[in-house]
Amino acid sequence: xxxxxxxxxxxxxAEGNPLTVxxxxxxxxxxxxxxxxxxxxxGLQFLLKYITGDNLVKGSYGFEAEFNKSxxxxxxxxxxxxxxxxxxxxxxxxxxxRGTYKYIFGTGTRLKVLA
Amino acid sequence: DAGVIQSPRHEVTEMGQEVTLxxxxxxxxxxxxxxxxxxxxxxxxxxxxxxNVPIDDSGMPEDRFSAKMPNASFSTLKIQPSEPRDSAVxxxxxxxxxxxxxxxxxxxxxxxx
Numbered sequence: 001x002x003x004x005x006x007x008x009x010x011x012x013x014a015e016g017n018p019l020t021v022x023x024x025x026x027x028x029x030x031x032x033x034x035x036x037x038x039x040x041x042x043g044l045q046f047l048l049k050y051i052t053g054d055n056l057v058k059g060s061y062g063f064e065a066e067f068n069k070s071x072x073x074x075x076x077x078x079x080x081x082x083x084x085x086x087x088x089x090x091x092x093x094x095x096x097x098r099g100t101y102k103y104i105f106g107t108g109t110r111l112k113v114l115a
Numbered sequence: 116d117a118g119v120i121q122s123p124r125h126e127v128t129e130m131g132q133e134v135t136l137x138x139x140x141x142x143x144x145x146x147x148x149x150x151x152x153x154x155x156x157x158x159x160x161x162x163x164x165x166x167n168v169p170i171d172d173s174g175m176p177e178d179r180f181s182a183k184m185p186n187a188s189f190s191t192l193k194i195q196p197s198e199p200r201d202s203a204v205x206x207x208x209x210x211x212x213x214x215x216x217x218x219x220x221x222x223x224x225x226x227x228x
């Protein structure tokens with residue numbers, strides 16, 4: 001089955017510390033992977049994507065993600081967290097199933113950055 | 116660029132009533148998506164269109180739900196009749212091309228009493 005898993009419901013990190021939000025995936029073909037962020041009462045905003053090429057992808061607001069094919073992971077990272085990074089983060093995968101593209105979002109991880 | 120526009124932003128209705136949610140995608144985008152977000156089920160893809168044609172509606176929960184895209188700049192999601200369990204935030208999103216990121220609207224918060 002095609003899926004994406006975010007094993008942590010919430011991640012707490014102190015401001016200035018590095019942060020990691022985990023994502024693993026299971027797809028039948030080559031994965032197209034995305035990270036989105038959602039602030040309260042807002043729609044999701046795109047952060048970054050992996051299509052092909054370098055395993056380390058850089059995105060908006062200083063975020064980056066590392067694609068690891070052997071571990072089927074696409075963890076989101078930031079070297080130094082800000083209080084304003086506190087939000088809900090979604091990992092998503094696009095896969096092709098029987099000739100139709102499927103878009104699957106993870107359950108979300110709430111990031112809380114403590115001052 | 117105005118982004119993806121959704122209306123209404125909030126809708127409160129009574130069980131059994133018809134509800135119509137509206138979406139205007141970003142000009143030039145050829146994909147349009149409808150999602151539903153709840154605490155219990157998270158973010159679910161309901162249906163998506165490519166060049167106004169429905170491609171995958173496997174996420175539509177039941178026949179009470181229908182979606183149309185009569186032209187490139189407008190789409191509707193209709194629930195008839197509505198039920199309390201339909202209460203959720205409904206998002207519309209659009210993208211240019213199938214591998215590119217989606218741009219989400221602000222959502223419609225639906226409450227069915």
